[in-house]
Amino acid sequence: MAVLFKELPLDTITVALTPAGIKLDWLASNAEDLTKNFHIYRNTTNTFPDPEVDIAKVYASTYTDRPASDGNYYYWIAYINANGDHIVFADTTTPIYWQHDQVFIPGRTVHTTDPNVTVPASTLTTIS
Numbered sequence: 001m002a003v004l005f006k007e008l009p010l011d012t013i014t015v016a017l018t019p020a021g022i023k024l025d026w027l028a029s030n031a032e033d034l035t036k037n038f039h040i041y042r043n044t045t046n047t048f049p050d051p052e053v054d055i056a057k058v059y060a061s062t063y064t065d066r067p068a069s070d071g072n073y074y075y076w077i078a079y080i081n082a083n084g085d086h087i088v089f090a091d092t093t094t095p096i097y098w099q100h101d102q103v104f105i106p107g108r109t110v111h112t113t114d115p116n117v118t119v120p121a122s123t124l125t126t127i128s
Helices: none
Strands: 004-012 014-018 021-025 038-043 056-058 062-065 071-080 086-091 096-099 102-105 108-112
Touching (some): 021 071, 038 062, 056 062
Parallel strands (some): 004 086
Antiparallel strands (some): 014 021, 038 056, 038 071, 071 086, 071 096
């Protein structure tokens, strides 16, 4: 069973909501970081899931997730150290609401494909 540690303070994951899904970006601060196999974790509550159950492993500092179900999601990024411990170093601080035809960050509509939805212009973000 893997041991979980948090590297404090946790970095914030930058979230960009796109038609392709929820794009996560995090800081890879040096060349050594770029050689790490990053593990992406997702949960519907702000409780870290089982360290053995990640949603992806990537050798990059970005990942786009497209959850199968609508709802709120929290994310964590970890790497595995030489001892096999999971070191969490970044997380989302607020839930990301995912719905297949629209994506919301609390208080701001970011993407909608429904032509019947009217959204105040002050809440729109252009997606290219």
